[in-house]
Amino acid sequence: MQKRIIILLVAVLGLSMMRVQAQDPMFSQFYANPLYLNPAMAGTNICPRLAFNFRDQWPSMPGTFLTYAASYDEHFDKIYGGIGVQFWGDRAGEGGILNTYNVSAMYSFMVKVSKKFNMRFALEAAYRNKSLNKANLTFGDMIDPRYGFVYQTNEQLGDIDQINSLDFSFGFLGYTPHLYFGLAIKHIATLNFGKTTGYSFINPDADGKFYDNIKYTAHIGANFDLKRKSKKETSFGDISISPNFIYEHQLGFNYFNEGLYAKFYPFTVGVWCRHGLTYKYNYDNYVPRPDGTGVDTIPSTGKIFNSDAVIFMFGLEYDMFKVAYSYDLTISRLASATTGGSHEVSVQISLPCPKKRKAIKDLKCPSF
Secondary structure, three states, X not given: OXXXXXHHHHHHHHHOOOOOOOOOXXXXXXXXXXXHHOHHXXXXXXXXXXXXXXXEEOXXXXXXXXXXXXXXXXXXHHHOEEEEEEEXXXXXXXXXXXXXXXXXXXXXXXXXXXXXXXXXXXXXXXXXXXXXXXXXXXXXXXXXXXXXXXXXXXXXXXXXXXXXXXXXXXXXXXXXXXXXXXXXXXXXXXXXXXXXXXXXXXXXXXXXXXOOOOEEEEEEEEOEEEEOOOOOOOOXXXXXXXXXXXXXXXXXXXXXXXXXXXXXXXXXEEXXXXXXXXXXXXXXXXXXXXXXXXXEEOOOOOEEEEEEEEEEEEEEEEOOEEEEEEEEEEOOOOOHHHHOOEEEEEEEEEOOOOHHHXXXXXXXXXOX
């Protein structure tokens, strides 16, 4: 068993060295969207779980970002692990100029190391479609000084308006009754199909293909019961706290998220601080050529330290339902008065679980 795990890790890390391009949308209620955070979270609730998420980022600015997700996961004894499926979509730009749709399936293999320590290793396969709504693009040469946007543009938009791909990811998770930690490596390999050559709205690699930037997510947290009436079930008035740290790296962007949850069952409040370190040479070194034949690389150096947002969250649990709302207060140079911050809502439903599965320890981590 250990030999198989080592071989799997070596293979995944080798694939992760491939060069890739693009960046994923972001959620602030990390544990309310567990499969998006880490595919190894599939089955950690043991019982069947449904999760729904919606995020409206910077609603006061033109071309707001709308992101939504839905997922289902469950643990199965016969396959020694959990199965999960997820769909998410992202709309960016005025009227949805750039749209991304992703559907994935994952398997999380559970290893019971000891009575109090479990590990999970997961593989995820995803189908992704990226599309560009060229009809909603506007350029300077379309403007009439008197009548506004009335002319046809002479800009070369290229002959590609959508890209389809298969994408593969890996996740690891370890947890005890009070501590949990994990690592997710997204987009370790991408297979494009259909027409993917020529200049388009996503920067191609040297071979003319289009890729998603590899994304690393490392997370660690703990759960401490301050007051608990019963060891078997959660009761009204039980009190616990949960400190957490999440690090994300993609396309030269490094995000550090520090958070703390306080639960007075059935209520939960949380606060997170998100800040980043950006390497400029990975941020702005691709410049489209005027004739539309490709891109040029413009060297750029330096780092940007950025305090992005403070996130406030409130959640409520009742029976099988968990509902939460969070608000990202922008503290960067893009003030909240300009962006409108970000709003996020999540709903989770825990379905009835067979009694024999209740003997397996679930993951004790925040729900939001």
